[in-house]
Amino acid sequence: xxxxxxxxxxxxxxxxxxxxxxxxxxxxxxxxxxxxxxxxxxxxxxxxxxxxxxxxxxxxxxxxxxxxxxxxxxxxxxxxxxxxxxxxxxxxxxxxxxxxxxxxxxxxxxxxxxxxxxxxxxxxxxxxxxxxxxxxxxxxxxxxxxxxxxxxxxxxxxxxxxxxxxxxxxxxxxxxxxxxxxxxxxxxxxxxxxxxxxxxxxxxxxxxxxxxxxxxxxxxxxxxxxxxxxxxxxxxxxxxxxxxxxxxxxxxxxxxxxxxxxxxxxxxxxxxxxxxxxxxxxxxxxxxxxxxxxxxxxxxxxxxxxxxxxx
Amino acid sequence: xxxxxxxxxxxxxxxxxxxxxxxxxxxxxxxxxxxxxxxxxxxxxxxxxxxxxxxxxxxxxxxxxxxxxxxxxxxxxxxxxxxxxxxxxxxxxxxxxxxxxx
Numbered sequence: 001x002x003x004x005x006x007x008x009x010x011x012x013x014x015x016x017x018x019x020x021x022x023x024x025x026x027x028x029x030x031x032x033x034x035x036x037x038x039x040x041x042x043x044x045x046x047x048x049x050x051x052x053x054x055x056x057x058x059x060x061x062x063x064x065x066x067x068x069x070x071x072x073x074x075x076x077x078x079x080x081x082x083x084x085x086x087x088x089x090x091x092x093x094x095x096x097x098x099x100x101x102x103x104x105x106x107x108x109x110x111x112x113x114x115x116x117x118x119x120x121x122x123x124x125x126x127x128x129x130x131x132x133x134x135x136x137x138x139x140x141x142x143x144x145x146x147x148x149x150x151x152x153x154x155x156x157x158x159x160x161x162x163x164x165x166x167x168x169x170x171x172x173x174x175x176x177x178x179x180x181x182x183x184x185x186x187x188x189x190x191x192x193x194x195x196x197x198x199x200x201x202x203x204x205x206x207x208x209x210x211x212x213x214x215x216x217x218x219x220x221x222x223x224x225x226x227x228x229x230x231x232x233x234x235x236x237x238x239x240x241x242x243x244x245x246x247x248x249x250x251x252x253x254x255x256x257x258x259x260x261x262x263x264x265x266x267x268x269x270x271x272x273x274x275x276x277x278x279x280x281x282x283x284x285x286x287x288x289x290x291x292x293x294x295x296x297x298x299x300x301x302x303x304x305x306x307x308x309x310x311x
Numbered sequence: 312x313x314x315x316x317x318x319x320x321x322x323x324x325x326x327x328x329x330x331x332x333x334x335x336x337x338x339x340x341x342x343x344x345x346x347x348x349x350x351x352x353x354x355x356x357x358x359x360x361x362x363x364x365x366x367x368x369x370x371x372x373x374x375x376x377x378x379x380x381x382x383x384x385x386x387x388x389x390x391x392x393x394x395x396x397x398x399x400x401x402x403x404x405x406x407x408x409x410x411x412x413x
Contacts, residue, residue: 086315097326097353100347101337106342106346124356129364132360140382144386151394154394155397173406174339177337178338183336187336188329198322236372237376251384252380255384255385255387258391262391263394
């Protein structure tokens, strides 16, 4: 199935008009249209149908950009499964990143961010960074995102039902974004500049010939042969990055202590204390009699009830 | 071996970074703002790994490890602060702290 898709993909590529460099005007137009789409897609005062229009504009400009990049890639002339995986992973990553910033509910934003993390872990594997892909999934999707989801649930749960204004603000600040127009203008201006710089030259293939791989270098120098990127990364880390590694551990420890200090104890002091209502007991809580061994009742106004036992 | 160019990965990283930046500027929920910071970290990490592959040097991957460390430290501290701020004003709105602007 994928092989058939790959061959179809390879047939499609030469059909596209081959060009060395993306035209700056095309990049500019794409950035403008994507910016307009983003303004409409962000949560705002517009009618919900405008969000669909914005999503359509953004999708259209994304597809146009994909076509331009394919045309730019066309001179590589070679397509394999690796390439297909790259397009799939990057499409998932970019789509879910767009959903992270446009979804109204924070929990869904966090879940879409998990999807972005998985997709970029796939990209890392394509780039030969196996250990980093695993570490990314474990640390980001396993630890950091769980913390985010915990905090989201905690922040919603701690809201008491009688705070109506807080509930309205909660609905409000997720539904209306702040200055979507200015932010999109600045963001897409930056994206345009980055695209100009990136596409300023013809495609440079990864792993150029003048850069031998570390394994080849070590084989020449007679060092013990290791296999796998992970082992090479470990050797690199513990041979030339020792101090940085220790510092990283120290930073994690300091951050843990700092987080405990920040989030501890002040919780109870800052919560508003409800006024304590003292009710006077009008009726005696215990039967009134003259038995000195009955249960003593303190603080009643009933004169027939004994305040203290006579014993 | 891959037939992709370095530019493809750089473009994906740049797009992720810009999306995270737009989200950081527009969203008003403190938690989503920090999620967008993590998005920007993702874009930078993809760039670093791509350059690590391009130069056949493990410095890029080591740098991503340190980026992950900083991201984890930042997330723990930032979420602690978010919980603290939420308990003060009972809202996650960043605009509720407008007076901090000075």
